[in-house]
Amino acid sequence: MHPSDIPQVELPRAAAVATSDAALMPPPHTEVRLVSSVREFCALANEWDRLNAQAAATSVFNTWMWHFGWWEQHRRLRALKILVARRAGVASGIVPLYLDRSGVLRLGLRALRLLGTEGERNPYNVGPLFERGNEQAVARVLAQALLAMRGYDVLQLAEMDASIPLPMTLANAAHASKLRCEVQRAKRLAHLELPVNWNAYLRSLSSEQRARIRHRRHALLGAHPTRFFVWHTGVDAMLTTIAMLRRMRSAPDDARHPLLQRAAMCEALQDGRLRLYCLQIDGGIAAVACAMRLRDRMVVMQTEFDPRYAQWHPTSVLLQYAIEHAIGEGARGFDFLRGQEDFDDDLAPGNDQVRVTVFRSHRVRAAFTRSAWSSGRRPGRGVLPRTxxxxxxxxxxxxxxxxxxxxxxxxxxxxxxxxxxxxxxxxxxxxxxxxxxxxxxxxxxxxxxxxxx
Missing domain, CATH: 1.10.246 (Serum Albumin; Chain A, Domain 1)
Structure with a gap:
């Protein structure tokens, strides 16, 4: 632990951002501590999972075990920086971070990022955790602590659910502190609300959507012997099948669709939350969708398919079978990534996601922007005033x-x-x-x- 990284570790009521709503004021004696060792990280396990279970917004990968596994695999040239807010000794908020010391965009800049993310990408949809009912107050305390930290040049909070209060709270605090800040919005995740039965689901769709679902299913069944099933056992065999289909398709940019980690799948399988939806065509597995149950929702994290059957839209057909299966087991929602090949993006609206980047100085921002343009990546459009x-x-x-x-x-x-x-x-x-x-x-x-x- 390095208390010197945060000049003020105890943030009383008076230190909070001013607000007219007294109910949102942080409770007195909210203390923020920095966790920077593996031993302290391990000691957080129970409190981490308690907050994850309580959190209004979280993901299937936001567990302590998954973050610890990610850190063990990616710790090279990185330093652990986890902020923990406590009230009366009990954790009320956790912002898992790491300091990337490899130099952002080859500029030698030190970047503070969310654990489990790479720059602007958040492939696992991870984020900070807050005590339910006290999110805004704790977010303000943690935002002030983030800006007070020393030792970084750029703070990058990769895209996360807009319902999480930290991104915009941090952006407003940075603006009040005269720091350069960029905010971007996206709709990367689609949330499909599920009714009580399949017929009700079909009635909720437009006539064009219903026709497309029926046409694709009947066309595939008419051309090839096809069977849908859910694979429940054998994580290693599941990963082998996913990897085989991925190699067949030669999908570019592996960083955008990373392979699911074995530890997370084993944990989900043990808890009964793992689903590997499979579509068997001509006797072989031609499409898979790996999903995990999160409370009353089914979250699809990765799909792969055999390109030889691309004209029959195997992923689209598989997802409709998966939705029907999820409805049958009582799920109330079905979530998936938008913009991937053969996905029916128009089935559900995308939820708002926010990405925030804070620069320590004007010079850092100018260098960051220049390097982004030189590398062919256009900097994001900020919603707050900027040069x-x-x-x-x-x-x-x-x-x-x-x-x-x-x-x-x-x-x-x-x-x-x-x-x-x-x-x-x-x-x-x-x-x-x-x-x-x-x-x-x-x-x-x-x-x-x-x-x-």
């Missing part, structure tokens, strides 16, 4: 397409704009004026040269 990007950035791709000379000029423009911006941020008016004058002269010479050729 506008140079105009040349928005035209960079078009200039690059015009030819190598235009691309070289665009790169030079960007470098000069960045230097001018850095000088303005540092308050060096003379340097900023000199750089701006030099830039104008160079641009004029380039324009006259182009006109004379």
């Amino acid at each position: 506008p990007a140079p105009r040349s950035v928005g035209r960079r791709d078009k200039l690059a397409e015009a030819g190598p000379e235009h691309a070289r000029r665009a790169e030079q423009d960007w470098d000069e704009h960045s230097k001018i911006l850095a000088a303005v941020i540092d308050g060096d008016e003379d340097l900023a004026s000199m750089l701006a004058t030099r830039h104008v002269h160079r641009a004029a010479e380039a324009a006259f040269g182009a006109a004379n050729t």
